[in-house]
Amino acid sequence: MLDITGLSHRYDDGHQAVDDIELSVEGGELVSIVGPSGCGKSTLLRCVAGLQRPSAGRITVGGRAVEGAVPPNLAVVFQDYTRSLFPWLTVRDNVALPLRRHGLGRAERRARAAKALAQVGLDGTGSRYPWQLSGGMQQRVALARALAYRPSLLLMDEPFGSVDAQTREDLEDLLLAVRGGPAGEGGPAGEGGPAGEGGTAKRPPGRMTILLVTHDIDESVYVGDRVVVLTGAPGRVHSDLRVDLPAPRDRVATRGLPEFVRLRAEVGRAVRRP
Amino acid sequence: MTGPARAGAGPGPEPRAPARALLRPGALVSRRWGRALLGALGAGGAVLVLELLARGGAVDDDALPPATSVLARAAGMAVDDGFLGHLGTTVSAWLGGLALAVALAVPAGLLLGSLPWLDRAGLAVVELARPVPSVALIPLAILVFAEPVRVERSLVCYAALWPILLNTLYGLRDVDPVAKETLRAFGFGAPAVLVRVSLPSAGPFVLTGVRIAASVGLIVAVSAELRAGGDSGLGVYLLQTQSGGGRPDLMVAGAVWAGALGTAANAVLVGAGRLAFPHSARAAAGRGG
Ligand SMILES: Nc1ncnc2c1ncn2[C@@H]1O[C@H](COP(=O)(O)OP(=O)(O)OP(=O)(O)O)[C@@H](O)[C@H]1O
Ligand SMILES: [Mg+2]
Numbered sequence: 001m002l003d004i005t006g007l008s009h010r011y012d013d014g015h016q017a018v019d020d021i022e023l024s025v026e027g028g029e030l031v032s033i034v035g036p037s038g039c040g041k042s043t044l045l046r047c048v049a050g051l052q053r054p055s056a057g058r059i060t061v062g063g064r065a066v067e068g069a070v071p072p073n074l075a076v077v078f079q080d081y082t083r084s085l086f087p088w089l090t091v092r093d094n095v096a097l098p099l100r101r102h103g104l105g106r107a108e109r110r111a112r113a114a115k116a117l118a119q120v121g122l123d124g125t126g127s128r129y130p131w132q133l134s135g136g137m138q139q140r141v142a143l144a145r146a147l148a149y150r151p152s153l154l155l156m157d158e159p160f161g162s163v164d165a166q167t168r169e170d171l172e173d174l175l176l177a178v179r180g181g182p183a184g185e186g187g188p189a190g191e192g193g194p195a196g197e198g199g200t201a202k203r204p205p206g207r208m209t210i211l212l213v214t215h216d217i218d219e220s221v222y223v224g225d226r227v228v229v230l231t232g233a234p235g236r237v238h239s240d241l242r243v244d245l246p247a248p249r250d251r252v253a254t255r256g257l258p259e260f261v262r263l264r265a266e267v268g269r270a271v272r273r274p
Numbered sequence: 275m276t277g278p279a280r281a282g283a284g285p286g287p288e289p290r291a292p293a294r295a296l297l298r299p300g301a302l303v304s305r306r307w308g309r310a311l312l313g314a315l316g317a318g319g320a321v322l323v324l325e326l327l328a329r330g331g332a333v334d335d336d337a338l339p340p341a342t343s344v345l346a347r348a349a350g351m352a353v354d355d356g357f358l359g360h361l362g363t364t365v366s367a368w369l370g371g372l373a374l375a376v377a378l379a380v381p382a383g384l385l386l387g388s389l390p391w392l393d394r395a396g397l398a399v400v401e402l403a404r405p406v407p408s409v410a411l412i413p414l415a416i417l418v419f420a421e422p423v424r425v426e427r428s429l430v431c432y433a434a435l436w437p438i439l440l441n442t443l444y445g446l447r448d449v450d451p452v453a454k455e456t457l458r459a460f461g462f463g464a465p466a467v468l469v470r471v472s473l474p475s476a477g478p479f480v481l482t483g484v485r486i487a488a489s490v491g492l493i494v495a496v497s498a499e500l501r502a503g504g505d506s507g508l509g510v511y512l513l514q515t516q517s518g519g520g521r522p523d524l525m526v527a528g529a530v531w532a533g534a535l536g537t538a539a540n541a542v543l544v545g546a547g548r549l550a551f552p553h554s555a556r557a558a559a560g561r562g563g
Contacts, residue, residue, distance in 0.1 A: 051458065072461060074460075075459070078452055078456060083450050084452050084453065086471065086475075088551060097457075098462075101461045101462065
């Protein structure tokens, strides 16, 4: 579904952000990305999203080279969620606007927006403006916008960074619930075959493929099928750990499993070791 | 799931709201009234001072008529068909020129602002053309257009063009790149990003440009009438009050009307901005207001 080979990026000021990153993600996989601040996680996501043309390397999504063009049926939750929300639109319209790409009518867009807002615990905030909400609420609006879009590839840059611990656990479970489809059945963007301009009107079958950047080691293991640890600077892949925990994950039972404890310790060691 | 009541306990970055947000909404309301009261007091005081100056004989009674009689004259002119005809000519030339300027400057600004290499060239042209005062172009405009109404409208348009164009350009520069990338990431193309992000984001700037242009345009409209003549317009009316010994009370009353026009246009545009761009008004209204 997603293949990254030899990805390096050097910003215009000469700063090398990521260096020779290799990463391959199966359709439907949820890959957690952890690493110290400034190691190039956001840069990596921007390159995958086609927002940033890398200085070297190749990225393909569903068999198609990204090369500075945004892959179809993609959603991004930006780390800077306050700047990513449109202050001139209400919360509801913020969530509904991208759905125009799916060719949905106004009523359907609104219904989907309302549902996504309810899912993230923001019932009844639809007619307010983003700047009238707290930081944690705004972050959930950005999350709802991405979920309402039902992308086949979802890139999330610290999407739960500003919410309290309890809400965070709820949102982790929500993410696992809405990624859809059973495991293994992935690649909804269609491997090969041009996935035509724009999204399809209906939700593609199979699971969303998700890249989730997080600073929370516990979270990276709990939600991930894999945990990729980056080291900086420049960012390189330090280790790539498979998470063999049974589904469905349970916030109490899963965290008590010896395998969970072992993985969490291993990721922790990898993050700390330069 | 969780209710909003518990939300926001995390240390999220503050949204771009001002520190004044701590003020209670009630305090804001009374503050607005307080400001209006102060304004009324100031205006009343000025009228009083002018009145005393004229009546007390400090200035020549003929040169500066008492404020109350000027205001009475101005009020009377509201039902004077002759004067209203003059006023209508000015207003239509002024608004016509302004509308033309908006229709030219906003698309030009969008075009220049969305093409980086044009942006530089565009700004250079603007910086060269802008310092030329429109009143200096009155003789040229008379030569070119001859007909007074067209002279007036084209000069208003010229004067109004620059503030609108500049504010559009600066507004587009100020658009948050993250907001643009957000829409791009959802698969929207450049035109959609321009219309759905850049334009609404730059909107408050553009409107400020229009407000500046409106006040500049009114000055130019009246100046053009004073110089180019014609048979109707506020400037023409002022010239007429000058002739035959002169009627200072009517002259000043005419000026009061010009001031009222400018004030009204400003108020309308500010109100429209509040309605159209609530996010830019939030600095004044505070969070949750
Ligand atoms: N536009 C830019 N121009 C120059 N350097 C940049 C730019 N954006 C990021 N960098 C640099 O690239 C490096 C990686 O930045 P990036 O934002 O990808 O890190 P990150 O892993 O997302 O960090 P964090 O966890 O703090 O969000 C940093 O050293 C940063 O200073
Ligand atoms: Mg980052």
